[in-house]
Amino acid sequence: MTAMLNTRVVLNARPRGVPVPEDFRVEQAPIPEPAEGEVLLRNIYLSLDPYIRGRIGDGVLGRGRPKVPLGGVIEGGTVAAVVDSCHPDFQRGDIVLSAIGWQQYGVQQAGLLHRIDPDSAPISTFLGILGMPGFTAYAGLNLIGRPQPGETVVVAAATGPVGSMVGQLARIAGAHVVGIAGGSAKVDWLKQAGFDEAVDHRSEHFEVELARATPRGIDVYFENVGGVVFDAVFPRLNPHARVPVCGLAAHYNDVPGDENGAPLQSAGAAVLLPDILSKFLQIRGFAYTEFVDCHEDEFRSRAAQWLAEGRLSYVEDVEAGIENAPSAFIKLITGRNFGKSLVAVSPDPTQE
Amino acid sequence: MTAMLNTRVVLNARPRGVPVPEDFRVEQAPIPEPAEGEVLLRNIYLSLDPYIRGRIGDGVLGRGRPKVPLGGVIEGGTVAAVVDSCHPDFQRGDIVLSAIGWQQYGVQQAGLLHRIDPDSAPISTFLGILGMPGFTAYAGLNLIGRPQPGETVVVAAATGPVGSMVGQLARIAGAHVVGIAGGSAKVDWLKQAGFDEAVDHRSEHFEVELARATPRGIDVYFENVGGVVFDAVFPRLNPHARVPVCGLAAHYNDVPGDENGAPLQSAGAAVLLPDILSKFLQIRGFAYTEFVDCHEDEFRSRAAQWLAEGRLSYVEDVEAGIENAPSAFIKLITGRNFGKSLVAVSPDPTQE
Numbered sequence: 001m002t003a004m005l006n007t008r009v010v011l012n013a014r015p016r017g018v019p020v021p022e023d024f025r026v027e028q029a030p031i032p033e034p035a036e037g038e039v040l041l042r043n044i045y046l047s048l049d050p051y052i053r054g055r056i057g058d059g060v061l062g063r064g065r066p067k068v069p070l071g072g073v074i075e076g077g078t079v080a081a082v083v084d085s086c087h088p089d090f091q092r093g094d095i096v097l098s099a100i101g102w103q104q105y106g107v108q109q110a111g112l113l114h115r116i117d118p119d120s121a122p123i124s125t126f127l128g129i130l131g132m133p134g135f136t137a138y139a140g141l142n143l144i145g146r147p148q149p150g151e152t153v154v155v156a157a158a159t160g161p162v163g164s165m166v167g168q169l170a171r172i173a174g175a176h177v178v179g180i181a182g183g184s185a186k187v188d189w190l191k192q193a194g195f196d197e198a199v200d201h202r203s204e205h206f207e208v209e210l211a212r213a214t215p216r217g218i219d220v221y222f223e224n225v226g227g228v229v230f231d232a233v234f235p236r237l238n239p240h241a242r243v244p245v246c247g248l249a250a251h252y253n254d255v256p257g258d259e260n261g262a263p264l265q266s267a268g269a270a271v272l273l274p275d276i277l278s279k280f281l282q283i284r285g286f287a288y289t290e291f292v293d294c295h296e297d298e299f300r301s302r303a304a305q306w307l308a309e310g311r312l313s314y315v316e317d318v319e320a321g322i323e324n325a326p327s328a329f330i331k332l333i334t335g336r337n338f339g340k341s342l343v344a345v346s347p348d349p350t351q352e
Numbered sequence: 353m354t355a356m357l358n359t360r361v362v363l364n365a366r367p368r369g370v371p372v373p374e375d376f377r378v379e380q381a382p383i384p385e386p387a388e389g390e391v392l393l394r395n396i397y398l399s400l401d402p403y404i405r406g407r408i409g410d411g412v413l414g415r416g417r418p419k420v421p422l423g424g425v426i427e428g429g430t431v432a433a434v435v436d437s438c439h440p441d442f443q444r445g446d447i448v449l450s451a452i453g454w455q456q457y458g459v460q461q462a463g464l465l466h467r468i469d470p471d472s473a474p475i476s477t478f479l480g481i482l483g484m485p486g487f488t489a490y491a492g493l494n495l496i497g498r499p500q501p502g503e504t505v506v507v508a509a510a511t512g513p514v515g516s517m518v519g520q521l522a523r524i525a526g527a528h529v530v531g532i533a534g535g536s537a538k539v540d541w542l543k544q545a546g547f548d549e550a551v552d553h554r555s556e557h558f559e560v561e562l563a564r565a566t567p568r569g570i571d572v573y574f575e576n577v578g579g580v581v582f583d584a585v586f587p588r589l590n591p592h593a594r595v596p597v598c599g600l601a602a603h604y605n606d607v608p609g610d611e612n613g614a615p616l617q618s619a620g621a622a623v624l625l626p627d628i629l630s631k632f633l634q635i636r637g638f639a640y641t642e643f644v645d646c647h648e649d650e651f652r653s654r655a656a657q658w659l660a661e662g663r664l665s666y667v668e669d670v671e672a673g674i675e676n677a678p679s680a681f682i683k684l685i686t687g688r689n690f691g692k693s694l695v696a697v698s699p700d701p702t703q704e
Contacts, residue, residue, distance in 0.1 A: 277639040283635045285628040
């Protein structure tokens with residue numbers, strides 16, 4: 001609170017392939033002043049999410065959506081405390097959801113902020129299972145996937161904030177839930193979190209283990225990885241299976257023109273169609289934004305209740321210090337995180 | 353009506369690749385006698401449809417659905433006249449929809465028959481635009497594709513019974529409609545039938561012409577072909593485009609193990625996913641059966657009215673004589689038909 005300068009992380013170069021530290025630049029700038037109708041915020045937690053890769057690169061993901069300009073502060077959702085308010089609805093000390101990104105301080109229009117009740121749940125969860133990742137899981141699973149009791153639901157990146165919520169929601173829906181993750185620590189966590197089966201995609205017998213874990217085939221595959229996991233899942237889809245697609249972790253670093261980065265060269269793209277037809281599959285890309293108007297309120301109240309009842313587990317992977325956001329993001333984007341990736345930008349006042 | 357024997361076409365060998373005449377055998381058998389609750393039928397029109405390829409082969413299409421046994425009568429929908437009835441609901445001369453297949457006469461349980469009103473429309477149309485192909489078009493376009501006024505709808509095999517109905521329904525819905533077909537005669541017909549644009553997929557400039565015909569991209573692609581047409585369409589899909597998949601004419605003759613016939617070798621199947629995600633596409637395989645309970649009645653009444661109002665055009669490709677069903681089917685399955693493929697098995701009593 002005594003800092004006179006604002007440490008922030010800006011885009012130094014557009015990454016090609018896996019981002020490297022030199023793609024980012026840590027710099028200091030004056031703390032901005034809020035104008036009328038604005039609020040000055042101090043970030044507490046910064047959320048690191050895979051979609052940011054699309055915003056800073058020039059790959060196929062994120063096309064058509066605004067890019068972070070070179071030299072611009074990297075975008076990201078945060079939980080922040082109000083430091084100074086020029087709007088009657090907010091006062092110093094309020095905890096809010098903001099979009100001021102990778103910096104210690106920022107100003108935002110009051111109308112774009114969402115107040116958080118710190119007594120209802122740990123405030124960091126509003127960036128995870130109670131926030132955008134949780135709602136993404138809810139929308140994709142419950143509104144597109146629609147699992148029925150006894151059906152088999154498979155989710156990859158299952159210890160991540162979206163995947164772990166998908167699995168736990170599928171359990172609540174009465175489905176047989178199979179989580180896919182990389183490494184024994186993550187597999188162990190999945191079993192503790194109530195997944196019926198957990199499969200390690202790094203195993204050399206991955207396909208065999210997936211088959212063993214899904215003896216009745218797969219009715220819903222929540223797709224957030226792509227690549228070889230999709231290739232293993234696809235032949236096991238049952239008739240009328242649903243495949244909500246919300247992320248492609250295996251493809252975030254694809255480089256246009258490379259083998260992985262040229263999916264728009266559609267020669268052979270029809271390869272999926274015979275199965276889509278003969279098994280009446282539904283494959284649907286989506287973003288949570290599509291469902292916000294009609295379903296976000298119902299999600300927030302249900303999820304908060306499930307959390308309060310102890311029916312939802314979650315893991316956070318927290319790095320301290322805004323200057324470490326680039327390394328934490330690289331860790332996320334290369335799949336080395338374990339749980340929801342957060343940067344603790346300043347002390348959490350609710351934990352004091 | 354004086355024939356004492358029943359000429360029928362049975363499966364002689366399972367086709368590999370494109371069916372050949374030797375895969376079929378024309379034979380004669382006694383005319384069957386109806387038992388209690390059954391009806392003896394004389395076929396008037398036999399419907400030839402691509403799905404039959406899946407029922408007689410061992411390719412990937414039609415998997416999980418019953419196969420015609422070797423020596424069995426080839427399956428198919430027909431319009432037939434009642435010759436003899438052992439059920440009070442039907443009497444001699446009634447015109448019905450049946451499933452007695454590729455033969456002159458057959459018996460069927462009365463409960464499986466649907467009576468046709470010959471005064472409401474030409475009876476052959478109950479196998480085409482007012483029948484299963486028409487309802488397939490209606491279900492896929494209106495219930496999955498859901499075109500909005502001003503959106504662009506593309507349909508391939510556009511002079512076929514499904515494709516022509518899709519295009520005309522899309523026009524009724526206020527969409528900009530682009531039909532794809534092979535050859536100038538078909539392209540000319542599409543323009544006469546009210547399609548806004550018609551593109552010849554045999555043109556060496558097919559992709560350029562498709563781009564010119566879809567300057568605002570493609571919002572609904574009704575997929576009934578696959579192959580290179582899909583490959584050309586896919587990159588032009590707009591955000592939130594819908595792709596109902598009801599047929600894959602380009603793949604009916606794929607041979608398992610061949611290059612085209614091994615789509616379940618899913619290596620690279622993830623190639624579509626980045627676009628599915630970044631453009632929020634919906635791709636959904638379907639069969640009309642899924643929608644029969646809730647929507648068939650509404651379809652029949654609307655389509656009959658549109659037909660009576662002169663808002664629906666159709667083309668029929670009629671071959672006379674049940675013994676010519678194999679050659680007519682091979683013509684269909686190799687894309688050389690023009691319009692709904694029918695075999696005139698016996699004189700149409702409503703045309704006398």
